[in-house]
Amino acid sequence: MKPIKTVGIIGLGALGVLYAQLLTKGHGRENTLVLADKARISRYQGQHFTFNGETCDFHYADAAEVTEPVDLLLFAVKFGGLPGAIETCRHLVGPETTLIAVLNGVASEPMLAEAFSPEQVVWCVAQKMSAVKQNTDVWVEPYGDLALGVPAGADDAHLRRLAAFFESVNFPYSLPADIRTHMWGKLLCNTGCNQTAMVYECGYGLLHQNGPARDTMQGAMREVVAVANAEGIPLSEEDVRTWTAVIDTLPADGEPSMRQDARAHRKSEVELFAGTIRTLARKHGISVPVNDWLYEQVQKMESAY
Numbered sequence: 001m002k003p004i005k006t007v008g009i010i011g012l013g014a015l016g017v018l019y020a021q022l023l024t025k026g027h028g029r030e031n032t033l034v035l036a037d038k039a040r041i042s043r044y045q046g047q048h049f050t051f052n053g054e055t056c057d058f059h060y061a062d063a064a065e066v067t068e069p070v071d072l073l074l075f076a077v078k079f080g081g082l083p084g085a086i087e088t089c090r091h092l093v094g095p096e097t098t099l100i101a102v103l104n105g106v107a108s109e110p111m112l113a114e115a116f117s118p119e120q121v122v123w124c125v126a127q128k129m130s131a132v133k134q135n136t137d138v139w140v141e142p143y144g145d146l147a148l149g150v151p152a153g154a155d156d157a158h159l160r161r162l163a164a165f166f167e168s169v170n171f172p173y174s175l176p177a178d179i180r181t182h183m184w185g186k187l188l189c190n191t192g193c194n195q196t197a198m199v200y201e202c203g204y205g206l207l208h209q210n211g212p213a214r215d216t217m218q219g220a221m222r223e224v225v226a227v228a229n230a231e232g233i234p235l236s237e238e239d240v241r242t243w244t245a246v247i248d249t250l251p252a253d254g255e256p257s258m259r260q261d262a263r264a265h266r267k268s269e270v271e272l273f274a275g276t277i278r279t280l281a282r283k284h285g286i287s288v289p290v291n292d293w294l295y296e297q298v299q300k301m302e303s304a305y
Contacts, residue, residue, distance in 0.1 A: 001096055001157055004071040004165040008092055010035045010063070010085045011076030012044065014131035014257070015102050017138040019074060020058055021051040026169035033061040033070065037088055049136045069094030072165065075101040075108065079272055082108060086115045093120070098158045102126040102146065104190050104257075105272035106183050119155050122148055122162050123179045125186045128246055130204070130254035141251065145172035147186075149179025184224070184233045189243040191273040192221035194258040195294040198268060198301070203259065205252030218244060219290040220274075227277050230284035258298075265305040270298040 007027060009020045012034065023032045036044065041062050049056040070092050077085045082103065093099065099121045101108035112121045129144030146166075150159050166173045176182040193207060196217040200206060206213045221240045228235040261268040274288075274295035281288040 001161055002071070003168075004098065004161060006031055006033070006068070006070040007072045007074065008033045008035045008061075008063075008066075008070040008089065009074045009076060010089055011078075011081070012036075012049070013076060013078065014133035014138050014140065014260075015126055015129075016076035017049055017051055017056065017133070018129070018131060018140050018143065019076060019102065021056055022143075022171055023169065024056075024058060026171060029057060029059045032059055033066065034058045035061055035063040035066070035089060035092070038062045038064065047136045049138070051138050052140065063088050063092060066092055068092075069097050071096070072098045072100070072162065075099075075103065075112070077103070079103050079105060079107065079269055080267070082111060086111070090115070096120075098122060098162050100124040100146070100148075100162070103272075104186075104194075104269055105276060106187055107272065107276070120158055121150075122159050123150060123183060124148055125179075125183050127186055127189075128249075130250045131257070132255060132260065143172055145174050147174045147176050147179065147182055149176060149182070151180055152178070181233055181235070184228050184231075184235055185239050185243060187273070187276070188221045188224040188228070188235060188239055189246065190256075191224050191277060191291065192217040192219075192243070193247050194256040194268075195220060195270065195273055195291075195298065197256045198258040198262045199294055199297045201259070201262070203253055203255040204247060204250045208248050208252060216290060216294070217247075220277075220294060223281070223286075223288040223291050224277055226286050227280045227284065227288070230286060231280060262301060267302060268298060270295060270302075274298070 020034050041060050044060050093116050099112050109123050125147040127144050131140045150156050200213040225235045258268045274291040277291045
């Protein structure tokens with residue numbers, strides 16, 4: 001398998017801008033394509049994206065006009081936009097294209113595997129960053145990293161290829177021992193942190209303090225542990241402590257993505273978090289009252305937009 005040269009990124013939310021900027025700087029503008037359909041590319045070209053105060057100089061490309069498969073395709077859209085993004089880029093996936101998705105939750109990898117080939121999908125978790133996007137201005141500090149892996153027993157050729165590429169461009173990544181368990185750990189984090197911040201209309205600062213918001217966050221996390229265990233995923237109270245400690249390192253004036261969605265009156269990813277946990281809880285006969293309450297509160301907030 002040849003080394004990665006051409007990179008395509010679809011989606012310019014906060015993480016899309018972060019990774020487009022890092023790869024444009026580290027791998028070269030000519031090799032890093034920001035992909036979309038023609039109408040969206042026209043909008044992008046009329047906008048002025050900045051990253052941490054620096055003007056972005058992205059190489060925009062109408063996906064329909066790109067004729068050769070890319071070596072690496074990174075999906076950075078919201079979950080609801082993933083099916084459309086797959087279709088937009090389907091012709092850009094060749095037999096050796098490596099695929100990653102930096103979406104929240106645990107559903108994007110199976111979707112990519114079904115649309116393309118499971119062997120080409122590197123499982124991925126974007127973690128430990130604080131990212132804020134206001135219109136076309138993005139601030140990220142710290143950058144965090146991408147945790148990468150493949151399921152136990154799977155061919156790791158694309159994982160090794162991607163790790164070598166990230167090393168060559170000084171891109172932040174890590175290789176947890178068990179990516180499936182690690183992804184569930186991040187789901188635990190998001191289910192507690194994102195939803196609580198949205199419902200309590202707060203940033204990380206209130207989550208750092210003892211009180212109802214922090215109690216709610218950790219209660220939602222503990223319900224994820226129970227559901228994960230029923231699914232055969234070995235999470236525990238230690239994971240609650242570990243991810244709480246990660247959240248405690250994030251800037252007090254920062255905000256998770258669902259809080260930013262609420263401010264902008266955008267639909268949130270509640271279905272990826274409480275929605276996933278509630279569905280699996282019903283399957284296993286597990287009570288998840290904290291996630292039920294958070295889900296109901298988010299529905300009320302979104303219905304008022």
